[in-house]
Amino acid sequence: MSARKEMPGRLLRLLSLLQSRREWSGHELADRLGVTERTVRRDVERLRSLDYPVTGTTGTAGGYRLGSGTHLPPLQLDDDEAIAVALGLVGAAGGGLSGMADSSMSALAKLEQVLPARLRPQLAAVGSAAEAIPRPGVPQVDPGALAVLARCCRNHEIVAFDYQGRARGATRRRVEPHQLLTLAWRWYLLAFDPERDDWRSFRVDRISSVTPVLHRFTPRVLDGPSYLVESFASAQYQHSVHLTVRASAATVSATFEGIVRGIVEPVDSSTCTVRFSADTPALLLTQVAAIAAVAPFVVDHATPETAALIGRVGDQLKQSFGASGNDQADSERQDADRQADRA
Structure with missing residues (x-):
């Protein structure tokens, strides 16, 4: 860490800039640092003397790039x-x-x-x-594939991969990667698919044979997190259920912390409608149960398998808690009789 003490603030800022982007021109670096290009060249030489592999090319299209070296340079972290x-x-x-x-x-x-x-x-x-407890059932992602996708997102490079879709078999995709996101313990790649002329989200655990195409593209503007959450909300899966809930839309939305495969729409200040869609009736059951814990509701529509499961589980809960309630009432009556006898 002694090398860090020898590095002035401007040199650390230069290193930070080189780490943040694939390539910088001398003019851009000078403008960011508020110095001349000659000073930038001197600072680059100082970084090289500290074992940072900064490469540079001359000419109008020239620039500086922080390459990968055979040795780990001094760690620069505050x-x-x-x-x-x-x-x-x-x-x-x-x-x-x-x-x-x-x-x-x-x-x-x-x-x-x-x-x-x-x-x-x-x-x-x-x-x-501190220790993170592994979550059972979470699909595992290849860290090597994740690293390649992250690099292509950063460098704006087109990437190709095989994708195992939910409804179809594997297909070869060629996309403009935009961002990697985590949602509900899963990794997703958000990318623009030129062949479909639209944005797509891909589960990274279903991606294989990742190959950078080494062709750059001009990045498009998109709010990635909002797009992913909204795409989940609007997706239509095999099973669905529509509810009218006697609670405000804000109350229901807060129950799921904004991450749910459903759409909540207000009817008035104390009522809203909710539409859920999922691959299995069991997933819908957990979401309906969460609504039931918040407020009364009416089932407006449900696919047959979903309706049957919700009804069956509801009857089982009623019977189980009903029997428990009767036992408790009998016990209370017996206690009252014993107290009366003692009196």
């Missing part, structure tokens, strides 16, 4: 960044990425070795006190 990385490694060990538990803990140990002494107690506390 205090908050170091703790954020540590927490991220703990979270990565908990699920979603295949084989990441051991790798994450190994990386956490290496991070502790290169941090300054003042941060090691905090990192040790994070490592010993």
